[in-house]
Amino acid sequence: MRIENSFIPVRGVGEHTERRLWEHGITHWDEFDGSVVGETLADRIDAFIEDGRTHLDRGDVSVFADQLPASSRWRLYENVRENTCFLDIETTGLDANRNRVTTVSLHWGGETETFVNGRDLTCQRLEAELERSSLLVTFNGQRFDVPFLETCYDLDVTVPHVDLLYPCKKLGLDGGLKAIEREVGIGREMPDLSGQDAVRLWHEYERGDDAALETLVEYNRADTENMKPLMETVADRLHRQVFETCCPSGARER
Structure with missing residues (x-):
C-alpha cells in the first residue's frame, strides 16, 4: 500500500x-x-x-507522518523503502538522565553500521546518518530509543518515524521484538540475549573484555537487521487487512 x-x-x-x-x-x-x-x-x-x-x-513523507496515527504510519514505507533507516540502541539502563547509550546500529541499503560509545558514537555522526534518510523505523523507539538519543546527544530527531510497536499491536502481535519475530517466523542465528545481558556485556567490555563488545554489537545489529523483514511482514499483512478486504477487484495500488 x-x-x-x-x-x-x-x-x-x-x-x-x-x-x-x-x-x-x-x-x-x-x-x-x-x-x-x-x-x-x-x-x-x-x-x-x-x-x-x-x-x-x-521524496518527503514528513507531512503525512505528522497527519497519520502511529498505528497507520506503516503506509509510508512503500514510497521510501529504499531510503528507510532501521535503528536500535543499547544502553546501560532505562533512564536517559542517568544512564548512557553504549551502541547504536543503523541498517539500510542492505548494510549495517554500528557506532560505539567512546569510539565513533557522536552527535555529529548520528545527525549525518539520520538527515540522509527519508524514514526511520524502530521498535518501541517512540518512547525509548529516540528520546534517549535526544537527551544524551542533544539531538532533535525530525525524520518521519514508524514505531513498529503500534502497527504490530494493530495486528494483535504483542510482546517484545524477539517474541514477535518468533511469532511471524523471523529467525536469529545468535543466542537469545536480553537487555540485561546487553548491560552486562558492556560492563565486561569496560573491564577489558573485547569479546564482550563483539557479542554486544552482534546482538544490537541483529535487533536492527530483523526490523526490516518485520516491517515487510507488517506492511504486507496490514495491506491485506486494511486495503484489500474492502476494495473492489482491480483496485489500484500503484
Missing part, C-alpha cells in the same frame, strides 16, 4: 470515510473525482492531493 491510496491524512476523513471511498472504487488519488463526499470535504481532499504530490516528488 502506498501513500497515494490513503485519504485519512486529510482533516475530516477518518477510517470510515476512507473505506467508503475505497468501496466506491476510489482507491488512489488519481481516481478521486469529488463524488461520495460533500463539497467542502472534496475541496479539502483535492488540496491535500495537490500538495501531497509536491511532497512525494521531493
Whole structure:
C-alpha cells in the first residue's frame, strides 16, 4: 500500500470515510473525482492531493507522518523503502538522565553500521546518518530509543518515524521484538540475549573484555537487521487487512 491510496491524512476523513471511498472504487488519488463526499470535504481532499504530490516528488513523507496515527504510519514505507533507516540502541539502563547509550546500529541499503560509545558514537555522526534518510523505523523507539538519543546527544530527531510497536499491536502481535519475530517466523542465528545481558556485556567490555563488545554489537545489529523483514511482514499483512478486504477487484495500488 502506498501513500497515494490513503485519504485519512486529510482533516475530516477518518477510517470510515476512507473505506467508503475505497468501496466506491476510489482507491488512489488519481481516481478521486469529488463524488461520495460533500463539497467542502472534496475541496479539502483535492488540496491535500495537490500538495501531497509536491511532497512525494521531493521524496518527503514528513507531512503525512505528522497527519497519520502511529498505528497507520506503516503506509509510508512503500514510497521510501529504499531510503528507510532501521535503528536500535543499547544502553546501560532505562533512564536517559542517568544512564548512557553504549551502541547504536543503523541498517539500510542492505548494510549495517554500528557506532560505539567512546569510539565513533557522536552527535555529529548520528545527525549525518539520520538527515540522509527519508524514514526511520524502530521498535518501541517512540518512547525509548529516540528520546534517549535526544537527551544524551542533544539531538532533535525530525525524520518521519514508524514505531513498529503500534502497527504490530494493530495486528494483535504483542510482546517484545524477539517474541514477535518468533511469532511471524523471523529467525536469529545468535543466542537469545536480553537487555540485561546487553548491560552486562558492556560492563565486561569496560573491564577489558573485547569479546564482550563483539557479542554486544552482534546482538544490537541483529535487533536492527530483523526490523526490516518485520516491517515487510507488517506492511504486507496490514495491506491485506486494511486495503484489500474492502476494495473492489482491480483496485489500484500503484
